[in-house]
Amino acid sequence: MRRILVTGGAGFIGSNFVQYLVDHTDVAVTVLDKLTYAASRESLAALPADRVRLVVGDIADAAVVTPLVGEHDAVVHYAAESHNDNSLADPSPFVQTNLVGTFTLLEAARATGVRFHHISTDEVYGDLELDDPERFTEATPYNPSSPYSSTKAGSDLLVRAWVRSFGVQATISNCSNNYGPWQHVEKFIPRQVTNVIDGGRPKLYGAGQNVRDWIHADDHSSAVWTILNQGRIGETYLIGADGELSNLDVVRMILRHFGRPEDDFDHVTDRAGHDLRYAIDSTKLRTELGWKPEYGDFAAGLARTIEWYEQHRDWWGPHKAAVEASYAARGQ
Ligand code: NAD
Numbered sequence: 481m482r483r484i485l486v487t488g489g490a491g492f493i494g495s496n497f498v499q500y501l502v503d504h505t506d507v508a509v510t511v512l513d514k515l516t517y518a519a520s521r522e523s524l525a526a527l528p529a530d531r532v533r534l535v536v537g538d539i540a541d542a543a544v545v546t547p548l549v550g551e552h553d554a555v556v557h558y559a560a561e562s563h564n565d566n567s568l569a570d571p572s573p574f575v576q577t578n579l580v581g582t583f584t585l586l587e588a589a590r591a592t593g594v595r596f597h598h599i600s601t602d603e604v605y606g607d608l609e610l611d612d613p614e615r616f617t618e619a620t621p622y623n624p625s626s627p628y629s630s631t632k633a634g635s636d637l638l639v640r641a642w643v644r645s646f647g648v649q650a651t652i653s654n655c656s657n658n659y660g661p662w663q664h665v666e667k668f669i670p671r672q673v674t675n676v677i678d679g680g681r682p683k684l685y686g687a688g689q690n691v692r693d694w695i696h697a698d699d700h701s702s703a704v705w706t707i708l709n710q711g712r713i714g715e716t717y718l719i720g721a722d723g724e725l726s727n728l729d730v731v732r733m734i735l736r737h738f739g740r741p742e743d744d745f746d747h748v749t750d751r752a753g754h755d756l757r758y759a760i761d762s763t764k765l766r767t768e769l770g771w772k773p774e775y776g777d778f779a780a781g782l783a784r785t786i787e788w789y790e791q792h793r794d795w796w797g798p799h800k801a802a803v804e805a806s807y808a809a810r811g812q
Pocket residue numbers: 487488489490491492493494512513514515516517518519520537538539540557558559560561562563577581599600601602632654655656657658659664
């Protein structure tokens with residue numbers, strides 16, 4: 481593979497993958513990104529211009545997508561509307577980007593025969609009880625809860641159909657919750673960390689018992705590169721790093737890091753339809769393709785991430801007030 485097109489490469493996880501490609505390979509990268517509110521040109525600014533090119537455009541625009549896909553050896557498709565709370569406030573861009581955008585890319589992959597890797601989420605499987613001994617596997621039935629996760633589930637099913645009916649050379653990965661630098665302040669960990677940096681209090685939805693399975697974005701990127709190179713066409717691989725923690729525990733870890741009392745947070749209005757627990761069994765990826773995560777120690781990864789947010793106030797600061805105002809308007 482010499483040339484790779486990364487959709488959504490100016491977002492949190494997509495930009496991490498672009499950085500990964502620059503650091504670990506010699507491929508030329510094109511980023512196709514609409515530069516929505518969630519994008520950040522700064523996340524790509526330090527990368528060498530002779531390795532990374534940015535094309536500003538919409539994945540649902542066939543006139544842009546089809547010729548661009550044809551110039552590459554592979555497409556890695558990250559672009560999406562990604563925030564559950566936004567999907568509850570206005571589902572429309574989620575349907576357009578996650579479904580129509582993925583459809584448009586698949587049609588281009590079908591027309592050009594280009595290898596396609598689809599980035600998805602564990603949320604397509606719905607949620608688990610707190611005491612369920614089972615975790616999600618590739619065989620778990622789809623059961624999404626939110627407009628966001630249902631559009632991601634629909635996009636996965638489009639990929640599967642385009643493989644089976646049209647022979648598109650695609651793989652799919654479903655990953656758990658990512659953390660790390662460059663994550664938008666609307667998301668859970670950056671929101672709480674920046675609240676504390678600003679002298680405010682973390683905001684926990686409901687009782688805070690909901691469990692998420694945390695993975696560092698660098699580990700997600702290494703898994704995607706492994707699947708792109710060694711994955712079997714038509715297969716799905718779950719990506720996870722055994723990082724289950726309740727939201728309450730994460731908030732307490734953040735408060736401890738800053739030397740603040742562990743109960744120095746607010747309970748706020750719960751998310752509608754809030755998934756209780758996600759948990760990934762990544763045995764298939766580990767045994768078939770030999771991948772393993774490097775960031776086993778969540779506390780250490782979280783501490784580095786907190787330090788990054790302390791050092792990058794100029795990046796997140798300008799967005800913070802508007803994000804908090806929209807949460808406050810919803811009682812969150
Ligand atoms: P993000 O919101 O940070 O970034 C999304 C990027 O996609 C942005 O740069 C945005 O400008 C771009 N984009 C949105 N609509 C577009 C369009 N119509 N055309 C072109 N570009 C468009 O999201 P993220 O957290 O980096 O997530 C990236 C992908 O990973 C998504 O597909 C998401 O479902 C998946 N995922 C995320 C997580 C997580 O924890 N964040 C976990 C598993 C899977």
